[in-house]
Amino acid sequence: MEGAYKDKYTFIGEWYDNQASLIRRFNVFYYPTDDTIEMYDLKNRKTFLRRVKVNGVTLDNFFIGSTLYILGRLIKITDFACEDTKKKLHKDMQVTFALIKPIPTRIAGKIITHFYEHGLKITKMKKACVTSDDVSFLCRSQVSDNTFPFLLEYLSGNQVYGMELVGKDAVAVAMKVLGDKDPSKAEPGTIRALFGSDPVRNCVHVSSDPDGAIQDIEYFFPPPPQHLSRLRLTATLSNCTLSIIKPHAIREGKLGAALEAIDEGGFDITALNMFMVENVNASEFYEVYKGIVQEYKGMVEELASGPCVAMEIVAKDKNLNTAVEFRKLVGPSDPDIARLLRPHTIRAKLGKTKVQNAIHCSDLAEDGLLEVEYFFKILDL
Structure with a gap:
C-alpha cells in the first residue's frame, strides 16, 4: 500500500x-x-x-x-x-491564523466573504473573550511596537473571532488581502483600507509566518481537555435562540453573508463556534422531526456532512422574544416558498432546497435555550 x-x-x-x-x-x-x-x-x-x-x-x-x-x-x-x-x-496548501478584532458583526461578515473570495477557507472558527495574556501571546510579534499598549487595552476583555484559514500560500495571501497595518497606507480594496480606522483598530490581526500560524492555531483552538480552561466561549443562555449555518453554505462561501443578514436583521451573535457534528449527534439534535418531516434523513446527513457554524442569537431589542422574531428573519423552511412569499428572509437569499436551506433556527420559542445548551454546553465538552 x-x-x-x-x-x-x-x-x-x-x-x-x-x-x-x-x-x-x-x-x-x-x-x-x-x-x-x-x-x-x-x-x-x-x-x-x-x-x-x-x-x-x-x-x-x-x-x-x-x-x-x-x-x-x-x-x-x-x-x-x-x-x-x-x-x-504540500507546496501550495497552507494554514494561517486570523483574529477579527471587536467590530460590528456585519463588517466581520464582509471580511469573511473577502477572505473566501481570495481563496482562503475557514476550517476552524469561534468567538471568545480574550485576556491580556491571550493578546500578549497572539500578538507577540507586535510587542515592541509603540502601538502595542493601545492594542493590549483595546482587545483585553473584549470579544473577538479567531479563525484557521486554509489556502494556497495562506500566510502571504492573508497578509496581502489585509493590506498595510496602517489603514491610511493600505492598498485600495484591501480589508484594512476598506474597514480599518487606525493601526490599532485595523480590523484583523494575522500570523506573520507559517510556524507562528501553527502556534497561534494551537493556542486559540486547544485540544481537549485544555479547551475547557482556555478561551471559553461567550454564550449568555438568556432570551436566546440557536442558529446553525449549514455545511453546504459554509462550503459555498455564504457564512459572511449570513452574519451580515443576522446583524442587519436586528440580532446580536453572542456566541459562535464551528463544529464537526457526528451523525449520532445530528440524529439526536433533529430527533423531534423524525417521522414528522419527510426530509429528516437528509437533514441529518447534511448537518453531518462537514463543518457547520452554531451561534447563540439574542435580539438587540431586549423587549422582543428572540426565538419568535429570529424565526421570522430566517423564513420558511423551503427556500422556493421563501423567495415567493418572503423574499427578504435569509433562506430566500441563501437557501437552495428544503434540506440545503442555508440556516437552521429553533422552530419553537421554548426550544431556543435548549438547543443553545446542546451545542455550547454538551457538544463543546
Missing part, C-alpha cells in the same frame, strides 16, 4: 477510538476522478473502508491538520503517505 498513482492521493489519517481508548492509524486514499475515499488499517494490515463517496469531502479538504468526517468517524490528516502526494499538494 505504498506510493501514489496518477488516479489517487495518499495520506496518513488518525482516528481516536473512544471504545478502545486508542488512536488508530490509516492510509487514507482519495480518488479525484469520482471523489471517492478508501481507508487501509496500518496496524491490522487490511482494508478498513472500501472505496466509497463521502458527501462534502473533496481534495480541498485534505491538508495536514484537517479533520474529515468519514462515515461517522472524525479522521485527522496528520501526514502525506507518499512523496508524490506531498510534491503535488
Whole structure:
C-alpha cells in the first residue's frame, strides 16, 4: 500500500477510538476522478473502508491538520503517505491564523466573504473573550511596537473571532488581502483600507509566518481537555435562540453573508463556534422531526456532512422574544416558498432546497435555550 498513482492521493489519517481508548492509524486514499475515499488499517494490515463517496469531502479538504468526517468517524490528516502526494499538494496548501478584532458583526461578515473570495477557507472558527495574556501571546510579534499598549487595552476583555484559514500560500495571501497595518497606507480594496480606522483598530490581526500560524492555531483552538480552561466561549443562555449555518453554505462561501443578514436583521451573535457534528449527534439534535418531516434523513446527513457554524442569537431589542422574531428573519423552511412569499428572509437569499436551506433556527420559542445548551454546553465538552 505504498506510493501514489496518477488516479489517487495518499495520506496518513488518525482516528481516536473512544471504545478502545486508542488512536488508530490509516492510509487514507482519495480518488479525484469520482471523489471517492478508501481507508487501509496500518496496524491490522487490511482494508478498513472500501472505496466509497463521502458527501462534502473533496481534495480541498485534505491538508495536514484537517479533520474529515468519514462515515461517522472524525479522521485527522496528520501526514502525506507518499512523496508524490506531498510534491503535488504540500507546496501550495497552507494554514494561517486570523483574529477579527471587536467590530460590528456585519463588517466581520464582509471580511469573511473577502477572505473566501481570495481563496482562503475557514476550517476552524469561534468567538471568545480574550485576556491580556491571550493578546500578549497572539500578538507577540507586535510587542515592541509603540502601538502595542493601545492594542493590549483595546482587545483585553473584549470579544473577538479567531479563525484557521486554509489556502494556497495562506500566510502571504492573508497578509496581502489585509493590506498595510496602517489603514491610511493600505492598498485600495484591501480589508484594512476598506474597514480599518487606525493601526490599532485595523480590523484583523494575522500570523506573520507559517510556524507562528501553527502556534497561534494551537493556542486559540486547544485540544481537549485544555479547551475547557482556555478561551471559553461567550454564550449568555438568556432570551436566546440557536442558529446553525449549514455545511453546504459554509462550503459555498455564504457564512459572511449570513452574519451580515443576522446583524442587519436586528440580532446580536453572542456566541459562535464551528463544529464537526457526528451523525449520532445530528440524529439526536433533529430527533423531534423524525417521522414528522419527510426530509429528516437528509437533514441529518447534511448537518453531518462537514463543518457547520452554531451561534447563540439574542435580539438587540431586549423587549422582543428572540426565538419568535429570529424565526421570522430566517423564513420558511423551503427556500422556493421563501423567495415567493418572503423574499427578504435569509433562506430566500441563501437557501437552495428544503434540506440545503442555508440556516437552521429553533422552530419553537421554548426550544431556543435548549438547543443553545446542546451545542455550547454538551457538544463543546
